[in-house]
Amino acid sequence: MSTERRRSSGGRRRASGSGGAERESARPRTPGPAAGDGGFWEDERPSRRRSEGARSEGGRRSSGDEGERRSTEHGARSGGRRAAGGSGGGGRRPPQRGRSGGGDGRGPVRRFLSRAWKPALIVCGVGFVLSVAGFGVAYAMLPGANEMGAKEGVDDFATTVEFENGDEAVTLGATKRTEVDSDQIPPEVINGVLGSEQQRFYEEAGVSVSGTMRALLSGGEKGGGSTITQQMARNYYSGLSKDRSVTRKAKEIVIALKLGNQLSKEQILEQYLNTIYFGRGAYGIQAASQAYFEKDVEDITAAEGAFLGAIIQQPGNFEHVEEGSDMEKVLRDRWEYAVNGMIEMYNENPEHGMREEEAEKLEFPERAEYNPDEQFDKEYTGFIKKAVEQELKDRYDFTAQEIATGGYTVQTSLDEDLMQAAGEAFDKALPEGMPEETKEGLASVDPATGEVRAFHGGGDWTADNNDSLTHRTQAGSAFKPYVLATGLKQDIGLRSQFDGDSPQDFPGVGEPIQNDSDRSYGPVNLIESTEKSINTAYVQLAIETGPEKVNRTAGDAGIPEEQFETAQLGPNIALGTYQLTALDQASGFSTFANEGVHMPRHMVTSVKQGDGQEMEPNDADRLETGKRAFSADVAADATHAMSKVVDGGGGEEAALPDGRPAAGKTGTSNSAKSAWFVGYTPQLSTAVGLSRGDGKKLEIPGVRNIYGGTTSAKVWREFMTIAMEGEPQKQFPEPAWVGEEQNFGPTPEPSGESPTDQPDETQEPDETQEPDETQEPTQTTPPQSPTDTTSPGDECTPDFWNDCEDDGNGGGPGGGGGGDESPSDECRPEEGDVCPQGGEENNAFFH
Secondary structure (H helix, E strand, C coil): CCHHHHHHHHHHHHHCCCCHHHHHHHCCCCCCCCCCHHHHHHHHCCHHHHHHHHHHHHHHHCCCCCHHHHHHHHHHHHHHHHHHHCCCCCCCCCCCCCCCCCCCCCCHHHHHHHHHHHHHHHHHHHHHHHHHHHHHHHHHHCCCCCCCCECCCCCCCCEEEECCCCCEEEEECCCCCCCCCHHHCCHHHHHHHHHHHCCCCCCCCCCCHHHHHHHHHHCCCCCCCCCHHHHHHHHHECCCCCCCCHHHHHHHHHHHHHHHHHCCHHHHHHHHHHHCECCCCCECHHHHHHHHHCCCHHHCCHHHHHHHHHCCCCHHHHCCCCCCCHHHHHHHHHHHHHHHHHHHHHHHCCCCCCCHHHHCCCCCCCCCCCCCCHHHCCHHHHHHHHHHHHHHHHHHCCCHHHHHHCCCEEEECCCHHHHHHHHHHHHHHCCCCCCCCEEEEEEEECCCCCEEEEEECCCCCCCCCCCCCCCCEECHHHHHHHHHHHHHHCCECCCCEEECCCCECCCCCCCCECCHHHCCCCEEEHHHHHHCCCHHHHHHHHHHHCHHHHHHHHHHHCCCHHHHHCCCCCHHHHHCCCEECHHHHHHHHHHHHCCCEECCCECEEEEECCCCCEECCCCHHHHHHCEECCCHHHHHHHHHHHHHHHCCCCCHHHCCCCCCCCEEEEEECHHHCEEEEEEECCCCEEEEEEEECCCCCCCCCCCCCCCCCCCHHHHHHHHHHHHCCCCCCCCCCCCCCCCECCECCCCCCCCCCCHHHCCCHHHCCCCCCCCCHHHCCCCCCCCCCHHHCCCCCCCCCHHHHHHCCCCCCECCCCCCCECCCCCCHHHCCCCCCCCCCCHHHHHHHHC
């Protein structure tokens, strides 16, 4: 070290007040923070300077060419720092080589970033340049407004819906439009549309960056991100397909930017408002003004203009909205959004929009009555229209605009004759004078394909609900087959024994479970439990299998997952507490008919564009293979048990007149608020459900005891007789007798019976021999309770029969689901019994 540097170092030592080398040598040599003042000063000194010093020393130590000079300077500097810092001990330990960071004190991430930022910047720069260049090339190559022609058939975009035989069922959308000039469109309409669709239309270019980003980040929940210019280009100009590809979207954006530069805002609005679909078959703003308000567009008020802007987003849902419905609340909210948008427009630019004081005076407008075209003269055609529109949205990702103006040909699986027969079945099977509140649900599904063959929508197709496709009601005991299938999957065989007595307490159920009419059956197997719909046995089965696994089986069989949110999960789901639609049940039972494989339900079988090219749905893979819900053997055993319901059980009213095999299950909810029969042949699965829109108890003129087996089963028979006419009689598979015979009933007490009174165990089938029905266990006749001792001939006054009615019609307390589904044996005299007091009228009621 030079003399000058040593003097400077000594000066620093003196200035520090440390006392120089004498004080340094006198201080204890204990290392670390405990060494007196050294720890204090080390805490005060900035850590960054310490680390920099360490790095500096480490750097000098690593210089192998410095030799003696490096060692001498290091010693002098080190001694100076120790003196200045007041550090006791032998100074700092030299930094060790090989520590994390390779001696530079930085972590691996910082080292990586220090090396990677330059290459990354280069890559980003090159990518940006290429993107700009690509955009420029695309912008130059794509045609402009004057070069792009209107789509072929822009004046005739109607979509045609066909029955399965190719006959036209209904058309969707408009077949013509009436154009208006921009000077015919008043500011009230323009403000209403912009307030709803694009408030910054006049300030933004053809593409909204913020809107596009918002759509991407929200997954489309906060708008689609398309500007009015983009929508206009997509709806009117040729060259933009309807697919959802990134290429198409990029092309749309470039064309929209080009149109925004070449066309005035007035031209864009004029083209847009003349091509947009508004519902009610109205294609363009003039047709919409006539359809909703019966006036020309020039006469539309500000409130009506906001309404027309509000319905652009969901024209199919808003074309006919019932007062007080949920959809009306959505529409009013949307109208308020358009009005608020006009206020925001004015606040930003007073040349557009409306002042808040004026907007607050606006009232939700009255609309003209919706009078559908003559194509809806048949009851079911309107329901077909709404059902097909919804399926095109769900399975083909179509918008209402695309459906109405796309010019597609949509073929369905619907049979016109069966659509007619579905409605007539209720008229034939039920008495006249049914209350208007009655919901008559019927849906029929082909098990092999999942195709919907027919359904009964109800009365008014313009209403929000469809009696068969969307209206839900408690399934009652018609849910029990899913419990049965779950048990069979877990090797609980059909011959397994359960306690059929009533009432019974079960864990997880708040109140005792009762059978219909509180009847006790004693020990019963699963065939008897299904045939007689014994609640107590099925709740026990649900406990043994696990309610969550029952849900899984039902879901795999075709019940939508959202239906499991309609009731709490517990053992009493075996009694049908879930609310289901007729289509849910027809689809679910079709899985049993299709040997355990569920095919997704659908009615649209093909969609073709104007050039004949067929479009692929988003569920094409599932339609190809289906999904196995349970094994074919489980399906065969469940079918065997359900065939007993039709053959002498609670659903014997459903037996078909030609004697062909049929299987099914009845269902009656608590207090008879719903009555079901769901059944199938090998070729067709059909569900019939009766309920009320107001949730009250069913009322059927002339019928006292309402059960699915005595009402809905008759409707099922009427429809299936027509549906199966001319079809070959196919047989169900023989039962496979899966699982083991298990005992879940009470331990039997010694009865003193002789061995000859017991069933012959040698008659049980061995594993190599498939049993026949003669080998089923003999049904056990339950002991009669004191209330069972009255015979039909004793005291059979009308009051006696009425006392036999069960207001619960099923589960009783804690049940919420179905019971025996037909009047109990005590309340149904045998054939030939005569009531000595009731007279012929009372006897006729039961026969």
